[in-house]
Ligand code: SF4
């Protein structure tokens with residue numbers, strides 16, 4: 001008879017859940033859901049060893065565990081910190097964590113161009129959402145920014161290194177989904193950049209998925225570049241007969257035209273089923289697809305709201321009075337700044 005594994009109790013922003021040992025704080029927060037889930041720019045549950053690079057998921061651990069209740073001295077990356085039994089974590093209820101996230105956002109935006117008006121990722125960009133929620137007006141630094149020329153890596157993918165935040169998701173996706181490793185992060189520190197080895201083109205059957213895992217507009221679909229702003233297109237669930245992948249995709253339609261094809265993603269913007277290059281780039285004719293119906297995009301971003309406003313269900317699942325108090329203060333601050 002198998003022994004039952006004892007679950008750990010963890011409380012995040014006053015909401016308690018039980019998880020298996022080895023679960024990260026971020027995954028425990030996702031189990032609770034709502035606004036207590038920290039944002040994640042580099043962690044991707046479908047990719048092994050992802051996380052620990054961007055620090056957007058910082059949280060405060062106010063109680064280490066039942067056995068050792070001392071708080072952790074510094075903010076921790078929730079995607080890489082495992083829960084302990086009796087742990088208490090503050091995300092939305094921690095001003096320190098909110099301040100830390102603001103600083104990380106400022107840092108991520110230091111070299112990032114403010115080119116949302118001409119970026120294909122606008123409307124579904126995690127950095128845009130992060131900047132909207134935690135960004136500061138203006139800049140405190142004056143120096144020459146790192147700039148790079150846009151590059152075609154392979155027949156289907158455009159790399160705009162200017163926008164890359166070096167989360168490494170694309171490198172992990174390429175390593176874990178395809179048989180050949182042809183690109184990676186070259187150099188170190190602020191010279192680090194994504195590049196193909198020996199100028200090899202990325203032509204593996206599943207390489208198009210790097211576009212979907214990229215949280216910003218650094219990797220975009222060359223077959224759909226500048227075709228339409230994402231909020232002018234209608235996402236529909238569709239399937240096709242495919243021998244290489246599940247054939248389950250989302251078609252982004254403008255009238256009868258298929259502007260772009262992507263994988264289906266969950267509320268954390270993580271791909272549910274990887275799709276092959278043929279489905280993504282070659283099947284732009286509706287004759288290939290059976291349309292199932294409209295795709296509901298369950299993300300708090302422009303793409304699901306269709307406008308730049310706070311979602312109406314902002315306080316959804318915030319039954320903790322401290323969390324509501326902080327969220328209200330946050331909202332007042334934004335209103336006073338407008
Ligand atoms: S190109 Fe995109 S996915 Fe790759 S490291 Fe840069 S930001 Fe991350």
Ligand code: FES
Nearest residue numbers: 043052054055079
């Ligand atoms: S999501 Fe945790 S460090 Fe990037």
